[in-house]
Amino acid sequence: MKNKIVIIGGGISGLSLAYHLESMKAQDYVLLEAHDKAGGLCGSYNINGFTFDYGGHLLHLSSKYALKLIQKLLNKNVAIHKRKAFVYIYGKELPFPFQNNLYGLDDNIISECVKTALTAYKDKSTQNITLFKNWAAALYGEGICKHFMFPYNQKLWQTDLNEMTCAWCGEFIPKTTLEDIIKGAYSRRKKDFGYNAHFFYPKTGGCGALCEQLLKKTRNIKYNCEVTEINLKEKTVKINGADIFYDSLVSTMPLKNLGKITTGLTASIKKDFKDLKHNSVYALNIGVSAKTKDAHWYYFPEEKYPFYRVGIQSAFSASLTPENCSSFYIEFAAPAGKKPDFNKLEEQTLKYLLELGFIKEDIKILVKNWVEIPVAYVIYDTKYENARSNIIDYLKNNNIYTLGRYGSWEYSFMEKSLLDGAALAEKLIRK
Ligand SMILES: Cc1cc2nc3c(=O)[nH]c(=O)nc-3n(C[C@H](O)[C@H](O)[C@H](O)COP(=O)(O)OP(=O)(O)OC[C@H]3O[C@@H](n4cnc5c(N)ncnc54)[C@H](O)[C@@H]3O)c2cc1C
Numbered sequence: 393m394k395n396k397i398v399i400i401g402g403g404i405s406g407l408s409l410a411y412h413l414e415s416m417k418a419q420d421y422v423l424l425e426a427h428d429k430a431g432g433l434c435g436s437y438n439i440n441g442f443t444f445d446y447g448g449h450l451l452h453l454s455s456k457y458a459l460k461l462i463q464k465l466l467n468k469n470v471a472i473h474k475r476k477a478f479v480y481i482y483g484k485e486l487p488f489p490f491q492n493n494l495y496g497l498d499d500n501i502i503s504e505c506v507k508t509a510l511t512a513y514k515d516k517s518t519q520n521i522t523l524f525k526n527w528a529a530a531l532y533g534e535g536i537c538k539h540f541m542f543p544y545n546q547k548l549w550q551t552d553l554n555e556m557t558c559a560w561c562g563e564f565i566p567k568t569t570l571e572d573i574i575k576g577a578y579s580r581r582k583k584d585f586g587y588n589a590h591f592f593y594p595k596t597g598g599c600g601a602l603c604e605q606l607l608k609k610t611r612n613i614k615y616n617c618e619v620t621e622i623n624l625k626e627k628t629v630k631i632n633g634a635d636i637f638y639d640s641l642v643s644t645m646p647l648k649n650l651g652k653i654t655t656g657l658t659a660s661i662k663k664d665f666k667d668l669k670h671n672s673v674y675a676l677n678i679g680v681s682a683k684t685k686d687a688h689w690y691y692f693p694e695e696k697y698p699f700y701r702v703g704i705q706s707a708f709s710a711s712l713t714p715e716n717c718s719s720f721y722i723e724f725a726a727p728a729g730k731k732p733d734f735n736k737l738e739e740q741t742l743k744y745l746l747e748l749g750f751i752k753e754d755i756k757i758l759v760k761n762w763v764e765i766p767v768a769y770v771i772y773d774t775k776y777e778n779a780r781s782n783i784i785d786y787l788k789n790n791n792i793y794t795l796g797r798y799g800s801w802e803y804s805f806m807e808k809s810l811l812d813g814a815a816l817a818e819k820l821i822r823k
Pocket residue numbers: 400401402403404405406424425426427430431432433434446447448449450451452617618619620644645646673723765767768769795796797798799804805806807809
């Protein structure tokens with residue numbers, strides 16, 4: 393079998409590429425999906441009337457094209473929300489982001505944060521800084537780093553923060569100014585900060601409703617087709633024992649995994665693959681028989697809480713639960729592939745949800761389900777940049793294009809998948 397374009401993976405990236413190829417009337421492609429349904433991490437699933445996502449999945453849109461595309465695909469089935477997110481720390485709920493909302497903390501902590509921010513702004517600039525810890529200390533000061541930036545990021549990344557660079561920070565950590573730190577330390581702010589101050593979310597169907605619309609335009613998708621081998625020399629991929637030839641191969645599967653199934657790699661590229669690192673995330677989705685707090689999500693920097701984030705799925709749309717119920721996603725991170733003890737985490741989590749007032753003694757847990765994301769966040773350490781760019785260039789020279797957060801091995805998001813899928817479709821058509 394031969395197809396001009398073979399796409400690995402029917403998540404939002406592969407679907408966006410297929411959608412845009414179809415829009416350009418290019419049908420000589422096939423999309424191979426390992427599972428029996430499309431959507432990947434941006435899919436949703438339903439259990440007993442509760443719709444869950446794979447961890448919190450909200451649409452943050454900054455490009456006009458992506459906004460237009462979402463409106464076209466979801467039509468009236470989308471709502472815009474103003475973020476209601478908090479940091480839970482030292483027994484207090486502070487609005488997110490921490491650095492601009494210190495008001496409410498104990499006086500001595502506020503003084504420490506403000507004093508060290510003043511020193512940071514006097515002494516340092518973030519220009520030419522490459523390491524994450526230095527970057528954060530120069531931008532926020534030692535106090536904000538000590539109380540939030542370092543413990544929270546340690547919990548999320550599960551790696552030695554001293555090895556991490558700040559290459560990923562630009563978009564994902566709300567920047568600040570000394571003025572905003574000080575104003576937020578002595579009064580409650582109303583100003584919005586950060587890329588996720590507003591977000592879009594489907595009114596029904598969960599995040600997966602978007603992929604379902606993309607899927608409607610994707611004719612050549614084949615399910616239960618896990619690519620188990622890529623042969624660079626023969627330009628073939630193997631699925632269920634059969635070879636498929638390609639002119640161009642597009643991979644959205646995790647780049648690290650692609651390295652493991654590709655034959656014909658040079659020794660130096662094999663070494664680069666070894667340098668790619670990532671963490672794993674496990675999300676506990678639960679549905680309960682009562683309403684809960686009026687908020688979207690909470691960050692937990694303190695070590696005593698095993699989770700780094702608790703989201704209230706039912707706050708994104710009332711359609712996601714049966715009447716008078718609510719649902720949560722509780723996210724835990726672990727070093728790559730290190731599966732935690734789910735029973736122990738459940739026990740601790742329910743105790744803390746009760747203690748924190750998310751649930752009450754008399755509610756019933758109606759649904760409980762674990763989501764496993766073995767490759768969740770790619771780690772930007774000092775080897776990342778070099779290894780990633782060597783691999784991507786090498787693959788491109790072999791007619792293999794990488795796409796998406798995992799295919800391209802980057803800290804990215806749904807909007808970028810949509811846009812990169814569109815751009816790659818155009819490139820492949822012109823080839
Ligand atoms: C905890 C968490 C929260 C997130 N929250 C947000 C958010 O709020 N907003 C946002 O915009 N983004 C968010 N993201 C990022 C978002 O999930 C990704 O950007 C998006 O899922 C990338 O889509 P993808 O299609 O590239 O990859 P995936 O969704 O991973 O899809 C890849 C597909 O490839 C298939 N596949 C893998 N290997 C093979 C193989 N060998 N053969 C065939 N098929 C294969 C998989 O089954 C899967 O369907 C979050 C990510 C995580 C981990």
